Amino acid sequence: MNSELLYEGKAKQIYATEDPEIVIVHYKDDASAYNGIKRAQITNKGVLNNKISSIIYSQLADAGIKTHFIQRLDDRNQLCRKVDVIPIEFIVRNYAAGSMAARLGIEEGTKLPTTIFECCYKNEELDDPIINEHHAVALGLSTYEEMAEVHKIVERINELLIPLFAKLDVILVDFKTEFGRLEDGTLVLSDELSPDTCRLWDVETQDSLDKDRFRRDLGRVGEAYQEILNRLMKL
Ligand code: UDP
Numbered sequence: 001m002n003s004e005l006l007y008e009g010k011a012k013q014i015y016a017t018e019d020p021e022i023v024i025v026h027y028k029d030d031a032s033a034y035n036g037i038k039r040a041q042i043t044n045k046g047v048l049n050n051k052i053s054s055i056i057y058s059q060l061a062d063a064g065i066k067t068h069f070i071q072r073l074d075d076r077n078q079l080c081r082k083v084d085v086i087p088i089e090f091i092v093r094n095y096a097a098g099s100m101a102a103r104l105g106i107e108e109g110t111k112l113p114t115t116i117f118e119c120c121y122k123n124e125e126l127d128d129p130i131i132n133e134h135h136a137v138a139l140g141l142s143t144y145e146e147m148a149e150v151h152k153i154v155e156r157i158n159e160l161l162i163p164l165f166a167k168l169d170v171i172l173v174d175f176k177t178e179f180g181r182l183e184d185g186t187l188v189l190s191d192e193l194s195p196d197t198c199r200l201w202d203v204e205t206q207d208s209l210d211k212d213r214f215r216r217d218l219g220r221v222g223e224a225y226q227e228i229l230n231r232l233m234k235l
Pocket residue numbers: 089091097098099100128174175176196197198199211
């Protein structure tokens with residue numbers, strides 16, 4: 001790529017374009033878990049996540065969710081609006097799994113009687129600690145108004161994604177979102193929605209079709225991501 005590299009994260013690179021308000025998001029094959037302790041390359045993961053996330057973002061945009069996504073350019077690249085990223089992960093849980101199941105002693109796979117929303121402060125040195133809106137405001141990361149707005153949008157995204165995945169015979173166990181602000185302050189969904197950021201279980205077999213296959217050394221990681229893309233393409 002000839003453009004200027006603006007930022008490199010664990011799974012993506014961000015490049016400048018001629019328009020200062022638009023960037024290219026490049027999806028890599030690098031996988032990492034447990035705050036970067038476990039790392040590997042998963043062949044073609046970037047291509048699969050780029051396609052999966054593009055389809056999901058387009059569906060959300062059609063349903064009225066404002067996102068940073070403009071269009072998919074090719075196998076690994078998307079055109080997106082440049083955002084000022086809020087350093088908070090907004091997690092939604094429909095079933096107990098992962099860190100929350102462990103922390104609260106709830107058996108993994110238990111359907112939660114109410115949707116659980118969590119926020120984590122994106123700070124690697126601190127291991128992305130859980131925070132609430134008061135911490136977010138006190139740390140100067142956001143305002144009470146903005147946190148309330150994000151909460152409403154994330155709830156709506158969950159309401160849209162549960163039936164979307166159900167059509168694919170997939171249970172949306174939990175997922176992580178990030179938000180950013182455009183130049184004019186508009187709040188938009190940013191980052192990606194893919195098997196890297198969602199727990200997706202096959203309805204029939206309860207098999208993980210997501211990054212837990214990598215985290216837990218379950219094997220067939222790429223195959224699981226490909227399966228999600230195949231099912232999405234039948235929509
Ligand atoms: N998640 C993510 N990035 C993170 C942490 C979590 O995309 O840095 C996603 C994860 O894939 C899962 C959901 O957020 O779908 C909840 O993850 P959890 O807090 O259970 O953490 P984990 O078990 O991944 O440590």
